[in-house]
Amino acid sequence: MNAPDRYERFVVPEGVKKVSYERDTKIMNAATFTVEREDHTIGNIVRMQLHRDENVLFAGYKLPHPLQYKILFRIQTTSQSSPMQAYNQAINDLDKELDHLKNQFETELAKHTRDY
Amino acid sequence: MEGVSYQRFPRIKIREVKEDFMKFELRDTDASIANALRRIMIAEVPTIAIDLVEIEVNSTVLNDEFISHRLGLVPLTSERAMSMRFSRDCDACDGDGQCEYCSVEFYLRVKCLTDQTLDVTSKDLLSSDHTVVPVDYSDVSSGFDSNSTNKGIIIVKLRRGQELRLRAIARKGIGKDHAKWSPAATVTFMYEPEIYINEDMMETLSLQEKTELVDSSPTKVFGIDPESKQVIVVEPEAYTYDDEVLKKAEAMGKPGLVEIHAKEDSFIFTVETTGAVKASQLVLNAIEVLKQKLDAVRLSDDTVEADDQFGELGAHMRGG
Ligand SMILES: [Zn+2]
Numbered sequence: 001m002n003a004p005d006r007y008e009r010f011v012v013p014e015g016v017k018k019v020s021y022e023r024d025t026k027i028m029n030a031a032t033f034t035v036e037r038e039d040h041t042i043g044n045i046v047r048m049q050l051h052r053d054e055n056v057l058f059a060g061y062k063l064p065h066p067l068q069y070k071i072l073f074r075i076q077t078t079s080q081s082s083p084m085q086a087y088n089q090a091i092n093d094l095d096k097e098l099d100h101l102k103n104q105f106e107t108e109l110a111k112h113t114r115d116y
Numbered sequence: 117m118e119g120v121s122y123q124r125f126p127r128i129k130i131r132e133v134k135e136d137f138m139k140f141e142l143r144d145t146d147a148s149i150a151n152a153l154r155r156i157m158i159a160e161v162p163t164i165a166i167d168l169v170e171i172e173v174n175s176t177v178l179n180d181e182f183i184s185h186r187l188g189l190v191p192l193t194s195e196r197a198m199s200m201r202f203s204r205d206c207d208a209c210d211g212d213g214q215c216e217y218c219s220v221e222f223y224l225r226v227k228c229l230t231d232q233t234l235d236v237t238s239k240d241l242l243s244s245d246h247t248v249v250p251v252d253y254s255d256v257s258s259g260f261d262s263n264s265t266n267k268g269i270i271i272v273k274l275r276r277g278q279e280l281r282l283r284a285i286a287r288k289g290i291g292k293d294h295a296k297w298s299p300a301a302t303v304t305f306m307y308e309p310e311i312y313i314n315e316d317m318m319e320t321l322s323l324q325e326k327t328e329l330v331d332s333s334p335t336k337v338f339g340i341d342p343e344s345k346q347v348i349v350v351e352p353e354a355y356t357y358d359d360e361v362l363k364k365a366e367a368m369g370k371p372g373l374v375e376i377h378a379k380e381d382s383f384i385f386t387v388e389t390t391g392a393v394k395a396s397q398l399v400l401n402a403i404e405v406l407k408q409k410l411d412a413v414r415l416s417d418d419t420v421e422a423d424d425q426f427g428e429l430g431a432h433m434r435g436g
Contacts, residue, residue: 006293006294007204007293010290010292011204017416017419018412018413018416019413019415019416020419021419023423033415035413038409038413040151040155041151041152041156041160041409042152042409042410042413044148044152045148045149046413047148048146048149049122049148052122084415084420084423087415088414088415089120089121089122091410091414092121093121093122093123094410095410096123097123097125097126098406098407098410099407100125101128101145101403102400102403102404104126104127105128105130105399105400105403108128108129109130109133109396111130112130112133113133
């Protein structure tokens with residue numbers, strides 16, 4: 001009867017920011033990113049991509065609770081970079097990787113559908 | 117620091133493609149990407165499914181909501197889904213979700229007039245859009261009983277005098293919302309195994325010991341070459357990471373006789389769909405959906421600006 005709507009899991013409510021950012025007050029070049037209505041799918045790929053960045057000293061994500069539909073990233077970088085720069089870079093690199101993946105898949109598929 | 121990139125260049129090799137099944141290799145990336153694609157194929161690639169049912173007459177043995185539920189689970193051809201609107205985002209029909217941009221209308225009218233039991237099937241659903249129809253399973257190449265006359269998915273059975281009349285609205289949705297919208301029957305990936313046999317150590321085994329070792333694996337990973345009587349790897353991918361051969365080697369007092377590693381950057385995917393979209397299209401749609409999701413989690417300009425000001429303030433305070 002009072003169950004929340006199923007779309008609550010993946011639709012960002014009005015007036016809520018998709019991504020918010022909070023600097024760490026005690027540690028230099030550290031910050032927390034809160035991403036609304038996302039889960040392990042985004043959390044894990046972004047974290048793993050951040051680990052490839054040599055200026056990233058720490059990158060982790062958590063899904064605080066299964067009924068809180070958001071994830072948190074913690075990022076700390078060297079002074080050569082910043083959490084925001086690393087985060088943007090990770091997303092750009094993943095985006096390019098997926099572009100490449102799509103091209104690869106399409107060319108492979110063309111090879112296979114030709115000899116059908 | 118601009119211009120530095122940590123991008124990877126994954127490779128794909130397709131092994132098999134059918135209408136609703138495919139198998140391919142994904143290399144030079146990590147498990148996070150493989151798993152993201154798997155999760156998206158199951159829960160986030162959109163399809164079209166019946167979401168609203170208005171029952172006009174129902175004198176069947178099944179109640180209204182039971183029939184509505186069954187109708188929802190009928191797979192509909194969903195090539196259109198990627199370009200369609202979600203009803204909740206549709207401004208053409210301000211929220212009632214019944215316009216042509218975000219919905220497809222179906223009618224079903226069946227009455228039994230004979231003494232023979234009449235099957236009401238997915239084929240009785242009449243669509244307002246010829247591109248969105250119940251999936252036809254009769255001529256799928258991999259098909260099950262293609263020789264028997266396929267009449268679609270049975271929704272309910274009628275006896276003489278019983279009738280079912282209804283209108284249904286199909287909408288775009290994702291598996292995360294309700295499993296009826298999931299285009300995936302199964303999507304799995306496995307790490308490619310790398311099996312190494314220590315030939316010198318294997319030489320010290322008798323033929324019987326070799327046979328025992330080969331038979332210790334619950335799946336047919338190893339075999340014995342009929343000519344040379346050597347233990348060979350027959351089918352590395354049959355290995356289920358069960359460790360049985362390794363335990364056997366240990367028990368025989370020959371640790372290291374066989375070594376098996378999971379290659380951490382190679383995955384073998386198996387994709388099966390419900391028929392709502394082609395298997396190959398499902399993978400492509402998953403990549404597209406993941407790209408859209410990544411785009412949605414980019415920092416907005418106002419967040420960046422707010423931080424720039426904060427940064428200046430911080431520098432000022434530190435400097436001051
Ligand atoms: Zn609409």
